[in-house]
Amino acid sequence: MVDGSRQYVSTFIAGFGEMVSDALKQKLANVVVETLLDGLILYRSTSPVGDVQKLRFANNSFLSLRAETHPTIDRVEPIVRRLFERADLAPAATVTAAKQVRTFRVIISKENATVAVDPALLAGVEKKIAHQLKLTVRRALPDVEFWFLLRREGLCFFGVRMTALGKQRTRKYAPGELRQELCHLLCLLSEPSGKDVVLDPFCGSGALVLERLHNFPVRHILAGDEDPTLVATLQRKLARQRNVTVAQWDARALMTVAASSVDKIITDPPWGFFKGETIDFALFYTEMLAEFARVLKPGGLAVILVGRKDEFAQALAALAGRFEPLKEYHVLVSGKKAAVYKLRRLT
Numbered sequence: 001m002v003d004g005s006r007q008y009v010s011t012f013i014a015g016f017g018e019m020v021s022d023a024l025k026q027k028l029a030n031v032v033v034e035t036l037l038d039g040l041i042l043y044r045s046t047s048p049v050g051d052v053q054k055l056r057f058a059n060n061s062f063l064s065l066r067a068e069t070h071p072t073i074d075r076v077e078p079i080v081r082r083l084f085e086r087a088d089l090a091p092a093a094t095v096t097a098a099k100q101v102r103t104f105r106v107i108i109s110k111e112n113a114t115v116a117v118d119p120a121l122l123a124g125v126e127k128k129i130a131h132q133l134k135l136t137v138r139r140a141l142p143d144v145e146f147w148f149l150l151r152r153e154g155l156c157f158f159g160v161r162m163t164a165l166g167k168q169r170t171r172k173y174a175p176g177e178l179r180q181e182l183c184h185l186l187c188l189l190s191e192p193s194g195k196d197v198v199l200d201p202f203c204g205s206g207a208l209v210l211e212r213l214h215n216f217p218v219r220h221i222l223a224g225d226e227d228p229t230l231v232a233t234l235q236r237k238l239a240r241q242r243n244v245t246v247a248q249w250d251a252r253a254l255m256t257v258a259a260s261s262v263d264k265i266i267t268d269p270p271w272g273f274f275k276g277e278t279i280d281f282a283l284f285y286t287e288m289l290a291e292f293a294r295v296l297k298p299g300g301l302a303v304i305l306v307g308r309k310d311e312f313a314q315a316l317a318a319l320a321g322r323f324e325p326l327k328e329y330h331v332l333v334s335g336k337k338a339a340v341y342k343l344r345r346l347t
């Protein structure tokens with residue numbers, strides 16, 4: 001253990017464990033990963049709470065006050081009792097001392113579902129937290145949450161949640177808009193560089209474009225969609241950005257994009273769930289990949305989130321020789337099975 005390190009837990013989109021582990025080591029100091037589960041990582045770092053709160057690829061992050069492994073989590077109450085008895089509450093003050101934090105609640109989660117415990121046990125936990133950290137219990141919309149989280153694999157921790165403190169509300173998303181955490185991971189996967197010309201040919205609301213523009217260096221971003229309303233909205237939003245061009249187009253025929261002019265494609269093609277879409281996905285993906293091969297520079301990267309893995313595999317086979325598949329991640333997006341492919345354009 002590095003002196004002065006704290007123990008943290010971050011949750012993330014299932015399927016991205018390896019990437020999240022690498023990203024933590026890039027963003028935080030002296031990271032030691034203690035346990036990596038699907039969608040959850042327990043680690044130590046000497047970085048302060050504020051740096052962990054800023055991680056854009058984590059769904060939630062916690063300062064851990066006690067973590068243990070149990071052979072079974074069938075009986076919740078003895079585990080909660082034991083974690084609490086052995087926890088040191090004092091470090092939680094680094095989170096709860098923020099001036100917007102006055103009220104709290106306790107959440108007990110077993111296998112990703114909230115569970116109830118003996119009211120006397122809960123009351124005892126609440127009383128001690130309230131007294132020691134000078135907070136007031138508020139079970140609806142509190143400023144901060146203390147979590148007991150028990151995972152099927154046996155990892156159990158008690159910690160204070162560091163995300164969405166005080167009046168910070170959880171962000172609202174438009175239908176089909178990708179969440180910030182996923183956009184950030186897809187951008188990271190594209191190995192961002194300030195020299196990049198980046199293309200998102202299915203930009204929709206522009207979530208990927210905005211994430212790349214505001215959180216990574218970039219030379220120019222080309223974005224477009226076939227839907228004129230979405231295009232007009234994004235054009236308005238980005239009117240002052242000189243290094244972003246937004247156009248209406250069919251992504252299978254990008255007339256305004258020159259051959260071999262793009263360094264990175266980061267995109268989320270249609271999934272077939274909206275507007276009664278009836279798409280021959282194998283054909284659609286094949287035409288799309290052929291166009292991506294034309295506009296990408298040799299060696300350029302494409303990071304593509306797809307909802308139809310089988311049809312994408314067929315399209316990739318049809319384009320064999322144009323792309324080298326580098327990575328494939330199987331992920332869950334809004335409860336739906338999906339995959340992320342990272343491809344390199346061959347010369």
Ligand SMILES: C[S@@+](CC[C@H](N)C(=O)[O-])C[C@H]1O[C@@H](n2cnc3c(N)ncnc32)[C@H](O)[C@@H]1O
Pocket residue numbers: 176177178201202203204205206207208224225226227230249250251252268269270271
């Ligand atoms: C899954 S959504 C992308 C959502 C986007 N990532 C976001 O966060 O808002 C796919 C988008 O592709 C667009 N689209 C469908 N077919 C297209 C085509 N042939 N060419 C360009 N855009 C197309 C749809 O209008 C939709 O906005």
